[in-house]
Amino acid sequence: MRKFMTLLWLEYRRSWVWGAALIGSLAFWAWGLNQVSASDIGEQLGIRAGLLFFAAGLGALVLCFMIGRIRSETRQGQYQILLLTPPTGYVHVAARYLFAFAVAAVYFMGIGGLAWWIVGSTGLVLNAGTVAQLVLVCPFYLLGLVLIPLLSWTLLLMIFVSAYRISGSGWIPGTVMVLGSPFVLNWYGDWLFHISYTLPGWRLFETVRALVESTPWAAEIDTSGVTALVLPQEPLWGMLLLAVVMLVIAGRIWQEVEG
Amino acid sequence: MTQAFLIVVRILLLVLLGYWGYRLWTGTISWTSRGVAAVFVGALAWQIIGGGL
Numbered sequence: 001m002r003k004f005m006t007l008l009w010l011e012y013r014r015s016w017v018w019g020a021a022l023i024g025s026l027a028f029w030a031w032g033l034n035q036v037s038a039s040d041i042g043e044q045l046g047i048r049a050g051l052l053f054f055a056a057g058l059g060a061l062v063l064c065f066m067i068g069r070i071r072s073e074t075r076q077g078q079y080q081i082l083l084l085t086p087p088t089g090y091v092h093v094a095a096r097y098l099f100a101f102a103v104a105a106v107y108f109m110g111i112g113g114l115a116w117w118i119v120g121s122t123g124l125v126l127n128a129g130t131v132a133q134l135v136l137v138c139p140f141y142l143l144g145l146v147l148i149p150l151l152s153w154t155l156l157l158m159i160f161v162s163a164y165r166i167s168g169s170g171w172i173p174g175t176v177m178v179l180g181s182p183f184v185l186n187w188y189g190d191w192l193f194h195i196s197y198t199l200p201g202w203r204l205f206e207t208v209r210a211l212v213e214s215t216p217w218a219a220e221i222d223t224s225g226v227t228a229l230v231l232p233q234e235p236l237w238g239m240l241l242l243a244v245v246m247l248v249i250a251g252r253i254w255q256e257v258e259g
Numbered sequence: 260m261t262q263a264f265l266i267v268v269r270i271l272l273l274v275l276l277g278y279w280g281y282r283l284w285t286g287t288i289s290w291t292s293r294g295v296a297a298v299f300v301g302a303l304a305w306q307i308i309g310g311g312l
Contacts, residue, residue: 156295160292160295160296163287163289163292164283164286164287164292166286166287167282167285167286167287169282169283169286172279172282172283172286173283173286173292173296175279176279176283176296176299176300176303177295177299179299179303180298180299180300180302180303181299183302183303183305183306184298184299184302249291249295252291253289253291253292253295256288256289256290256291256292257287257288257289257292
């Protein structure tokens with residue numbers, strides 16, 4: 001545990017600038033969202049939602065770069081010097097991943113908060129349950145479905161490539177994994193899609209239609225399309241399982257190469 | 260003519276993939292890395308043979 005906490009502290013020291021910049025960028029996005037002015041509420045919401053999705057994508061990219069910086073430290077062996085005895089690869093991977101996950105969770109909850117703010121700016125007053133779904137459930141569902149596996153994949157890619165650095169053929173494993181991953185993911189995704197809704201789905205925003213109909217502008221729009229969102233559980237569990245498997249493999253490779 | 264050309268391209272791709280597979284098998288001391296390499300090389304080979312690429 002001491003090694004894990006030390007590595008986590010080291011991770012914080014190495015990457016806090018990345019994390020602070022990313023979370024600080026939410027202020028920029030809030031300013032950008034505030035600049036959007038369109039007379040039509042639907043158009044205004046659409047532009048702001050687009051900006052939020054762009055912010056989420058950019059954040060995911062920055063997090064992947066943050067978690068993927070492996071080469072310098074494995075070459076310098078700084079962890080071994082710091083801890084006197086080499087910690088296991090699993091501890092390295094867990095510490096690195098936990099820090100990136102914590103930054104991602106704060107960032108995406110911030111995105112959820114901005115979504116709440118832009119919905120609120122239309123005059124729609126959300127109840128506590130709907131706010132919790134918007135700020136917590138939706139960001140964490142997207143985190144589990146996309147970002148958590150993506151960060152695991154990035155970490156596995158960099159560790160997989162670093163396993164070949166002595167033979168000097170780093171571009172071959174990188175190319176093979178980058179080219180092969182979409183096909184493997186496609187097969188896995190097809191299977192997840194096939195089993196979706198086998199378990200009961202999660203119903204979100206069930207009260208949003210009544211809330212929309214209570215607004216002054218409800219008469220201007222067609223509310224028949226505003227329905228509850230039913231999210232399937234299986235893709236989330238499947239992608240989380242995939243993320244864990246990739247992390248275990250990454251830890252195992254680190255153990256075999258650096259241990 | 261087109262069919263023959265595609266067959267030649269696929270054979271060349273398989274040769275290249277075979278060379279990469281050899282480099283990936285011999286370029287590391289980690290058996291787990293070899294396993295990961297086998298999965299992705301296998302996926303690419305399957306796509307080349309099956310016509311996905």
